[in-house]
Amino acid sequence: MTPWSGETNAHASGLGSKQRYILSDFEMQSTLAAFASGPWPWYIAGPVIGLFVPALLIVGNRMFGVSSSLRHLCSAVLPGRVEHFRYNWKLAGLWNLLFVAGTGLGGFIASQWGAPHNIEISEQTRLALMNLGIHDFSGLAPREIFTWSMLLTFKGFVSVILGGFLVGFGTAYAGGCTSGHAISGLADLQLPSLVAVIGFFAGGLIATYFLLPLVLL
Amino acid sequence: MSTKPAPDDNAAPPMPRPAGVTSLAYLVLGVLFGITLTKSEVLSWFRIQEMFRFQSPRMYLIIASAIAVAAVSIALIRKLGVKTISGEPITIPPKSMGLGVRYAMGGTIFGFGWALVGACPGPLFALVGNGLTVMVAAIISGLVGTWLYGFLRPRLPH
Numbered sequence: 001m002t003p004w005s006g007e008t009n010a011h012a013s014g015l016g017s018k019q020r021y022i023l024s025d026f027e028m029q030s031t032l033a034a035f036a037s038g039p040w041p042w043y044i045a046g047p048v049i050g051l052f053v054p055a056l057l058i059v060g061n062r063m064f065g066v067s068s069s070l071r072h073l074c075s076a077v078l079p080g081r082v083e084h085f086r087y088n089w090k091l092a093g094l095w096n097l098l099f100v101a102g103t104g105l106g107g108f109i110a111s112q113w114g115a116p117h118n119i120e121i122s123e124q125t126r127l128a129l130m131n132l133g134i135h136d137f138s139g140l141a142p143r144e145i146f147t148w149s150m151l152l153t154f155k156g157f158v159s160v161i162l163g164g165f166l167v168g169f170g171t172a173y174a175g176g177c178t179s180g181h182a183i184s185g186l187a188d189l190q191l192p193s194l195v196a197v198i199g200f201f202a203g204g205l206i207a208t209y210f211l212l213p214l215v216l217l
Numbered sequence: 218m219s220t221k222p223a224p225d226d227n228a229a230p231p232m233p234r235p236a237g238v239t240s241l242a243y244l245v246l247g248v249l250f251g252i253t254l255t256k257s258e259v260l261s262w263f264r265i266q267e268m269f270r271f272q273s274p275r276m277y278l279i280i281a282s283a284i285a286v287a288a289v290s291i292a293l294i295r296k297l298g299v300k301t302i303s304g305e306p307i308t309i310p311p312k313s314m315g316l317g318v319r320y321a322m323g324g325t326i327f328g329f330g331w332a333l334v335g336a337c338p339g340p341l342f343a344l345v346g347n348g349l350t351v352m353v354a355a356i357i358s359g360l361v362g363t364w365l366y367g368f369l370r371p372r373l374p375h
Contacts, residue, residue, distance in 0.1 A: 036256075045257030046279040050286025052250055057294060057307050059242045064287075066339040070356075070363040077360075084367035095243045100342045102247020107346025109248065110255035119258055125267040140347060141262035141335055148351050163334030164341070164355030168362025170327025171338060173373065174320055175312065177327060178337040181320075182280060185312065187287035192312040196324035201269075203328020208269040212332065 037114025053184055062095055065180025067171035069093065069100040132216040145216075158215045174199065239302070254343040262335025269332055319375040330362075 040048075056062040071085070072093030079085035118138050126137065136143045150156035171177040174196045176185060182200065185193025254260045257279060268276035293299070294307050301307060314320075331337055334355050336344060341359070344352040366373075 039258050040253075040256045042257075042275050042278040043282060045253065045259070046282030047286040048253050049257065049259075049279065050283035050290070052246065052253075053287035054290035054294060055246055056243075057291075057309075058299065058301055059246065060239055060303070061301050061305055061307055062243075063309060066337070066342075067363075070338065070359055071367070073360055074364045074367060078364065080368075082364070082367045082370075084370050085364075094240070098240055098243040099247035099250070100339075102244040102249075103251040103254070103339055103342040104346040105244075106248040106251020106253075107255050107260070107343035108251075108348075109346075110252040111347040119261045119263045121263045121267045122272045124272045125263070125270055128270060128272075129263075129266060137263070139349075140258075140260060140344060141349060146262070146335075146349060146351050148354075151351060151354060159333050159335075160351060160355045161358045163330045163332075164352075164358030165362040166326050166330030167334060167336075167338060167341070167355070168330075168359030168364075169366050170323050170325070170330055170362075171359075172323070172363040172366035174323025174327055177339075178280075178331075179339055181324070183283050183287055186284050188291055188309055189288075190312050192314050192317065192320045195314075195317050195320035199321050199324020199326075200328040200331060203325035203330075204265075204269050204332040205328075206325075207329045207332035208266065211329065215333070 033114075039117075039120075049183065050187070052179075053187060056099075060095060063180070064184045065176055066096075066100060066103070067177040067180060069096045070168055071172060072096055132213060134216070155215050170203070250339065251343045251346055254340050255347060260336060260340035260343045260347070265332065265335045315375045319373070322374075 053064045056064050072089045075085040075087060075089035075093070076097075116139075119140065121137075129137075129142075134142045134144060144150065145155050145159050147156075151160055167177075171180075174181065176193065176196060178200070181193040181196040186197060258264050259276065259279060264276055267273045291309065299307060327337075334341070334352075336352070336355070338359065341352050341356050345356070
């Protein structure tokens with residue numbers, strides 16, 4: 001196809017000559033390429049994330065939230081005698097497990113588009129992190145912490161194992177995470193979600209300013 | 218059906234098991250979500266640090282516009298009486314406040330973890346797909362944390 005085949009298509013499909021300046025294949029492809037390879041601006045990213053709330057409600061009356069998947073996995077794998085995990089996880093949570101399986105797959109698909117690029121964080125953040133001993137700014141998370149070979153070092157263990165544990169315990173206790181409380185809950189004007197989100201940021205700020213220097217230095 | 222979930226839980230109520238097409242729809246929505254988390258970069262530890270250090274409005278604008286779009290959507294669904302694909306009415310169960318301790322304490326504990334591992338649950342799954350396979354360890358550790366909460370739940374204030 002030539003870059004200008006859009007014009008030919010316009011004629012071929014019987015559209016009038018005034019409509020020949022619709023997006024050509026070439027223009028369409030470069031727009032799609034930019035969308036696929038580069039990071040999305042906030043005004044695309046945010047609204048698209050928000051649309052998962054109505055999409056899940058309309059597909060099956062499900063409230064957008066990811067952390068319940070951890071509960072359903074516990075219920076499926078090791079319910080034991082724990083009352084909290086003794087329910088029919090297939091009825092209540094199969095949809096959620098399919099959704100997170102898709103999330104992993106989607107991450108893989110998106111990682112195949114375009115050349116790898118660094119996350120363009122602000123210069124101040126870069127300096128603050130360099131002061132904490134982070135020097136590798138390639139990839140999605142610092143390789144100095146988030147690799148299998150660093151897992152049993154102090155900073156690797158605290159970041160991945162303790163961090164993951166607190167995410168699991170905290171979201172279960174709070175009954176939701178960023179998706180369930182910050183997005184679904186706040187959008188539905190639920191007061192408990194506001195309390196939870198204030199907690200998210202209180203914890204995050206304390207960890208960033210007081211714990212991270214102890215962990216990384 | 219065996220036992221029912223505890224009364225104050227926020228998990229979705231049990232409903233008929235999704236039929237094939239609906240199951241596929243959840244999987245496809247999950248794929249789109251994984252793509253969105255990756256292309257928006259919200260799954261990056263660096264972006265989370267930039268957010269908690271208030272050094273860029275990007276994450277706040279993303280979260281705020283997501284909430285706004287979701288809020289308008291919910292309001293429209295209610296106003297227009299939109300139904301699910303299979304024709305059921307859409308209902309959003311309110312969360313019970315109780316003492317509020319679970320939200321404040323649980324939220325803060327999650328916040329510690331969020332800053333340490335640099336990701337919330339959705340991004341953890343998307344990061345594994347992006348090749349950061351060490352996050353499998355974070356997910357397993359998160360399962361241990363979730364299980365321990367379930368075990369301790371009768372003794373924790375809510």
